[in-house]
Amino acid sequence: MERKAQKPPSPPAMENGTRSWEERPPADPVATVTEGAAKIVFPSANEVFYNPVQEFNRDLTCAVITEFARIHLGAKGIQIKVPGEKDSEKIAVDLSDQEEETAGKNENLAPGDWPRTAAVGEICEEGLRVLEGLAASGLRSIRFALEVPGLQSVVANDASARAVELMHRNVELNGVAHLVQPNQADARMLMYQHQKAPERFDVIDLDPYGSPAPFLDAAVQAVSDGGLLCVTCTDMAVLAGNSGETCYSKYGAMALKSRA
Structure with missing residues (x-):
């Protein structure tokens, strides 16, 4: 006898009412941006996660932290290695007269006595501890890791x-x-949780929307002595003295150079 073809069983319904074989709604569209050495993705529908106008500011921040690392680690006998930078470009004193003497000393140095170096992308145990307080997509932090040498974390x-x-x-x-x-x-x-000296950050970077005033008290308490505090804000015109009354009402102070 001929058997009637049986219909395949219907897939079970899921809790939200859709079936497992049904095509689910596509995820939020994303955009990819390459800036500096970093490549990031972010929701294209939300431009808050990326501001292309601030690319120069991020370039400048990376450069400033690099030079700060050079000074900070140089005091500990650690030399940073910046990609594309020749060692001769940072020599301030001509040591040509001492070349033979230095060469003789280097030959007698044990491997552990050679000058220590810190390179980009490597963990430096005595390096800078950095905090980006308002990171959004993490672009600044990722650029720090890819472009700034001498970082611990x-x-x-x-x-x-x-x-x-x-x-x-x-x-x-x-x-x-x-x-x-x-x-x-x-x-x-x-930042308030990192007030104790051993827990403070060497570098704190803040890029808030509007005024940075709500973050400054915590920031100055969480940055280490001799540390670096980087603040970027859209309120910079007020801080620069373009509107003295607004500056006083927000910060309780007047800029040194203010419009009359």
């Missing part, structure tokens, strides 16, 4: 869970998980 912090998730993705994409640690917390609370 970089904490990329943001209060947004979505931003931290995006940071994890970008950190893995750039292969800097050994240096950059995404963290979710209120920036002020995080």
